[in-house]
Amino acid sequence: MKFMLLLIVTFKIIKKKLSKLQGAMGFQTPHSSKPTKVQVAKPIPSSYDSWMARHPSGLRSFDRLMKAASGKDMVVFLDYDGTLSPIVNDPDRAFMSEEMRAAVCEVAKNFPTVIISGRSRDKVKDFVKLNNVYYAGSHGMDIMVPSVPARSSDGDHYNMALDTTKDNGVPFQPAKKFLPAIREILKLLENKIKGIQGARLEDNGFCISVHFRQVQEKDYVELEERVKSVLEKHPDFCLTEGKKVLEIRPSIEWNKGHALEYFLDTLGLSSSSNILPVYIGDDRTDEDAFKVIKKRGQGYPIVVSSIPKDTKALYSLRDPSEVLIFLSRLAKWRQPIIGSN
Numbered sequence: 001m002k003f004m005l006l007l008i009v010t011f012k013i014i015k016k017k018l019s020k021l022q023g024a025m026g027f028q029t030p031h032s033s034k035p036t037k038v039q040v041a042k043p044i045p046s047s048y049d050s051w052m053a054r055h056p057s058g059l060r061s062f063d064r065l066m067k068a069a070s071g072k073d074m075v076v077f078l079d080y081d082g083t084l085s086p087i088v089n090d091p092d093r094a095f096m097s098e099e100m101r102a103a104v105c106e107v108a109k110n111f112p113t114v115i116i117s118g119r120s121r122d123k124v125k126d127f128v129k130l131n132n133v134y135y136a137g138s139h140g141m142d143i144m145v146p147s148v149p150a151r152s153s154d155g156d157h158y159n160m161a162l163d164t165t166k167d168n169g170v171p172f173q174p175a176k177k178f179l180p181a182i183r184e185i186l187k188l189l190e191n192k193i194k195g196i197q198g199a200r201l202e203d204n205g206f207c208i209s210v211h212f213r214q215v216q217e218k219d220y221v222e223l224e225e226r227v228k229s230v231l232e233k234h235p236d237f238c239l240t241e242g243k244k245v246l247e248i249r250p251s252i253e254w255n256k257g258h259a260l261e262y263f264l265d266t267l268g269l270s271s272s273s274n275i276l277p278v279y280i281g282d283d284r285t286d287e288d289a290f291k292v293i294k295k296r297g298q299g300y301p302i303v304v305s306s307i308p309k310d311t312k313a314l315y316s317l318r319d320p321s322e323v324l325i326f327l328s329r330l331a332k333w334r335q336p337i338i339g340s341n
């Protein structure tokens, strides 16, 4: 009797295992209530893949983008941190590579090129070290309008004689009247953040960065509260947040988007219906420029991100190494000569 019971139990176990195995292999068991098709597992798209479907890679789309750009006046805008240089712990050591510098230099030989950064104009210039690009610092609040026009005198060619080392242009600084208040805020902040280990200030000319990349997470709230307490006495300033940085800036209607429009205007390029601004940036402040390009309905807003994020950009590049490839290809790209085979 016992032997019979053992035999039945063993038989049932073997049957169950066999049926599981068949299921896993896609076979139907005779006991299936409904006939099921053999299921071929579809790969579930990762969130980055589905984000990429909405913001296609600037590299994969390169040929298509350039085809649509042919015959148009391209102007290239490049953010600095996180775009031309990788994000690093020490903001003073965010150097760009020699290859990146060479690629930007080559691009600038063919297209008017603007470096637009949250840093002070002098600082970003020190990092980039190129004299054939235009610079806008303090999120576009510090622009040196070049005395050499972007156009040659016949208006047909991009002027490659541009030399931005000669600061003989006219400064455009819409937040100039805030400078005394910025100095005062800087002093107050120096005292306020003293006790918070790892917090550091960066004087960006027309705005101030309070870095917390090196601050312990438990101190974040305290730091933010201290910064906000300083701003209570300065209601005409606002606080925004970037990548592990709090940014204090004058509350004026001026951002990277306005700066983009301003450059197109002052370079004598905005009247052309053929203008094609390309803007590459990684941070929240770059979204203002993406918005402007989208509104114009002309140009390529490209976000640099290796994670899905909410953005107005139409295209994406994963990180500065992809920016380098994109710029190197752009530097080599030549407008097809109309009429040639």
Ligand SMILES: O=P(O)(O)OC[C@H]1O[C@H](O[C@H]2O[C@H](CO)[C@@H](O)[C@H](O)[C@H]2O)[C@H](O)[C@@H](O)[C@@H]1O
Residues within 6 Å of the ligand: 079, 080, 081, 082, 086, 087, 088, 089, 090, 091, 094, 116, 117, 118, 119, 202, 204, 209, 211, 213, 242, 243, 244, 245, 247, 283, 285
């Ligand atoms: O407009 P950007 O040129 O992107 O400037 C935005 C801020 O960039 C810098 O900070 C960021 O990069 C640092 C170096 O990699 C990193 O340490 C920091 O955590 C990032 O937020 C710059 O130092 C800030 O002043 C700019 O506001």
